[in-house]
Amino acid sequence: MDKALVKFKAFPEDFIVEEIGEDYSCNCSSSPDELQQARVDLGRISMTNNGFLICDLEKINLDHFSVFEILSKKLDKHLGEFGYAGTKDKAAWTCQRISIFNPDLEKIKRFSFGGVCLKNFKWSKHKIEIGDLIGNRFKITLRDADKDAIKILKRLRNSDRLPNFFGSQRFGSLRGDNVEIGKLIFKRKFKEAVWMLLTGYGNEEDQEVKEAKKKLVKEKNLQEARSYFPEKLKQELRILDYLSNKPDDWLGALSMVSEKTLLIICQSVQSEIFNDILQKVIDEEFSLHDNKVILPGHNTQFSGGRLGFIEKEVLESNNIRLSDFELKEIPFLTFKGSKRDAFSKVRELTVDTESDEIFTGSKKIMLSFILDSGVYATTFLEQFFELS
Helix, strand or coil, X not given: CCCEEEEECCCHHHEEEEEECCCCECCCCCCHHHXXXXXXXXXXXXXXXXXXXXXXXEEECCXXXXXXXXXXXXXXXXXXXXXXXXXXXXCCEEEEEEEEECCCHHHHHHCCECCEEEEEEEEECCCCCCCCCCEEEEEEEEEEECHHHHHHHHHHHCCCEEECCCCHHHHXXXXXXXXXXXXXXXXCXXXXXXXXXXXXXXXXXXXXHHHHHHHHHHHCCHHHHHHHCCCCCHHHHHHHHHHHHCCCCHHHHHCCCCHHHHHHHHHHHHHHHHHHHHHHHHHHCCCCCCCEEEECCCCCCCCCHHHHHHHHHHHHHCCCCHHHHCCCCCHHHCCCCEEEECEEECEEEEEEEEECCCCCXXXXXXXXXXXXXXXXXXXXXXXXEEEC
């Protein structure tokens, strides 16, 4: 299928994400300048603390976890006292609902940080949890579009569903080695997994990081590596410190990596298998009676017929057995099987074009659409465009 090259996320405001819940819809400010100038307004909210303070968190060009670290320091709250329904992109302009347990409202009123705004406050008895959102509205500008890109728009306008692939973020957007490390962990090859964590790097990382990791690969001296690994490599330094006291305890060394990071790494293996099965379903053009594909786990029951054959074939090609997902050595990495929608609806899609004020002589394409929770906008766009 022909695709056209376009500029994607040329500016953070070219990728707007607004969270939608059961009884709310978050909205970004009218302009980045308005966001930068915003100040906290508690409105008529009761100043008597009443459990969880609910508000909208708007941010631009800041990653999810950095923002919550900023909030934690400025509001003097532990990270666990914040709740959110989903993580949002860094290179983007986003608005989402969050909860803060038992906050000091005077500190809330004084909160200020460039590119971050807290607004629309109310009290609740409940913390916001992962998965509480219904979906997200995306407002996306694709730039430097040529005639080939404009021709594709008719096909895009007629698109009402998309394959529900996991996007590249799931596999390690910086280093891209989550799946490989995850497979080593599931195969109980803990030494190899630790070495990959210590030596892996991405093309976009700075030269100091690359050189340090290349040196470790060449010299294979973990004790020496502690002296030249940059301080920014906090995870790797924790691993090296642990191994200096307990050489060859590779399972223990893995415990120096946060549970959240290990979960993401190992979940990427499930995601890879899901994507591979779905791609084969699409290639063979057969219907799924329940629109579901497995996310494999140790208790997964294979489907019948051709789909079951594909499931087994994909697991074998990935050198994974269902029993691998029962990781008794690291209990929180024991995964039960589940299923995920194979295709998702694209709702309220609108498409407009204008002359591109940045890339003169070309067009910009402005898209607005709603996707269900957990569905990636990039997955939708990559059906039609090469995103540069």
